[in-house]
Amino acid sequence: MNKKRMITGMILCIPFLLMIGFLLNRQYADWNTTTKGVEATSLLHATREVQASGKSIKANASIAAIGDILIHDTVYNDAKKQNGYDFTPMFSPIKDMLSAPDFLIANQESTPGGVELGVSSYPLFNSPQEVVKTLQEVGVDAVTTANNHSLDQGEEGLLNAIDYYGEISMPYVGSFKSPEDQSRIRTFNVDGIKFALLSYTYGTNGIPVPEGKEYLVNVIDEQKMIREIQKAKNLDVDLVVMSLHWGNEYQRFPTEEQQRLAKVLTDNGVDIIFGHHPHVLQPIQTYKTSDGREAVVIYSLGNFLSGQKDDFKDIGGMVTVQVEKTMNPAGSKITFPSIGFQPTFVSENHYKNYRIYPLDFARKNGLIAYTEEEMVSHMVNGVPE
Template identity: 60%
Template sequence: MHSSTKTNLKEKSYSSEAVIGAIGDVLLHNTVYQDAEEGGSYNFMPMFQDVESFLKSPDFTIANQESLPGGAELGVSSYPAFNSPYEIVDALQQLGIDAVTTANNHSLDKGTKGVLSAISHYEKIGMPYTGSFKSKEDRENIRTFNVNGISFALLAYTYGTNGIPVPEGKDYLVNLIDLELMKQDIQRAKDLGVDMVVMATHWGNEYERYPNDTQKMLARELTNAGVDLIIGHHPHVLQPIEKLKTEDGREAVVFYSLGNFLSGQEGDLKNIGGIANVKVQKVIDEKGKRITFPEINFQPTYVTQSRLRNYRILPLAAANQSGLVSFPEEEMVSHVMSMEP
């Protein structure tokens, strides 16, 4: 009897799965927020209605809120210094977005006041955010989540802030890409005992469809340092997804750029974004704990409008069938799922 108990213990293994989804830049140019204006407030929901089911299908969905939602009281504004209505965040939350990343080149467009105003709204509605912070303590508080028994930390960094200097003594306002700092944060996240580390990186060259050498170098360094999933933004066009093998034998996934999800930018490639879904599997057995990514899916989307009104995000296949765009869905999916230029 004793030996059979031992065998049972040995064979006992545990596995769980979760799907993490991510979308690209939410960047509200004046044409977009003017289209959403309704009697003194803003309603963005109609813009998303055709893709709502895709946003709600992952177990956890992350968005890159690129234009700072400092609220209408600060004065809504467009390129080059963005400030968006609070209502965009309300819409994202209603659509099933579970967290926003906020470190990007527009984080300081409205200075300290803008960052604090956006954060006050995130806190008011209970929207988790990371990448820009209200204090040193806020920055040191690493955001962790648990989905279907898989725990992860979410971190976010940007290459810069369009030349706007970070105010003296307020480094916490925005996380800048700095490998040493990032490695310290990754270690702090791992010390919390999470199963995986997810990181949003604002990097690369605008409008380039393939990652540059810096992106590839950072992807290697960061995954080797312990990041399991990288969600890339900034190029405003889609770049491929790559699966890497780390030095310690782990699997890691890099979305180099998810393009624009909603913006007022012109041009087909800038209007194509999408929703990347990665299935995460956690296995615990006699060999220990492993995180793998058995499945990655990409649903391309397209932003359409008519004379700068009536902005809508459509599945790319629907936009293609309607004659709005000439890029077939298969072509964009194969571009994203293959690293070969």
């Protein structure tokens, strides 16, 4: 009886299963027809093109420089400690000022050859290397090293200094350890603005550059400089910055030769010149180059830290050039929306307690008679006609 019921049930189920199969097949066919030719799109991966035609994008960076770091015996004796030298207190009053720019350059005039060569002062300087480490700690991003004291301790002192720059990863330019080192253009990218940094000096105080080792120091040679400027520009930089050791010591205005050379160099591609050597401040001048660019020349930034005093030799400062790069489909253009100058004063008490103060602070505290306004006016009013 049970077997008979089972057979009867199977007979009844077969038509039912066939009917379900037919209906499912029909539904699939209908669905496939309605979706044929429709392209599936994932919203998660959809993209949208934005036309930039007519748009411009801007990048900004502040490039700053301070003057001569010239460590006389009174300065390094004041920094002497039981184990080495500590220059940090000298820079403490202006540490915030130095940390403000996006990129800061210092002119390391006295070669830091190290204590093993014996520290020394004028006329043949050799500075403790700790001063460079302090510069780095207070915000200096690169040092320029082509000056009249580059060979005061010969090749050995110069190479000792370069070894130390490498040890602490301080970029340097102007003196070099090999032809390959000299041929490598120093470039920096600051907030999207790329620049090359070059450095030259008028001479080395009569100390001859060793024969066959002209790479040790970059000495001013117009044609050589123009070739290096062009080499730098071929690296697709936005601007070329040059440190120049030139002019007459203790003269507060540039010579005609400085002005002539500045025009030659800016016409050939230099955008900013930071000048050194006179040990006093010389004005800022802006140029319109022969190809229509803007250029800025700071003829001298004076002494930033030294043992010299009086007659403006203890007044220095930091100049800050605001660089703006405007990019659009037609190309890019560099302008200098502002140039600022902050004067400083080197204070000491009987050759002790050396400190670098903002000039305004020094004036208000009776350390100097000159005002900040006088020094800023001297710098920004440019060269007399």
